Amino acid sequence: MLNALEFQAKIQNGLIQIPDEYKQELGEEDDIRVIVLVKKKSFPKKDIIDELTENPVQVNGVLSREEIYSR
Template structure:
């Protein structure tokens, strides 16, 4: 039988601290399963799609948006 607990923690010196309220349920030598979901910090770095949206490139022989949608 699997019981699940969910908590947020920061990694410190390569270790994840288990909150005190869960320590009484977990014992030395217990087999546990750990799933780590990392909350990524938003980046101001633009990807290629962002860059091309701002700085469109013209290619000869290819219709642009106006040509595609006009009549």
Template sequence: MLDAVEFQAKIQNGFIQIPDEYKQELGEGDDIQVIVLSKKKSSPEKDIIDELSENPVQVNGVLSREEIYNR
């Protein structure tokens, strides 16, 4: 008979801690099957606005904001 138990855990020092509520079900020496689904922290891709905000393009001969509003 195959029973399924699902829980989330963090890997610490190469070990996965079994939550207390399942320790009685999953006893020492039991044969188990482990399937790992890893949630990777994705770094959001920068769009053009983010890129330009961090690295503004310097262009000569273009009016500054102050010059535009003073006209």
């Protein structure tokens, strides 16, 4: 027989803390199946193009766009 429990928890030192209200339902010898659904708090990481667009690299001694097209 399968029973489902659902709760939210934080991971601390690689362990998921079971809330006190569920501890009596889960025994040390119980076989359990864990499904983890993660809600990410941040946006996807930026790639190199995003970083360079926001923070262009300034290089001395290189022609500017205006200098290139004025020739």
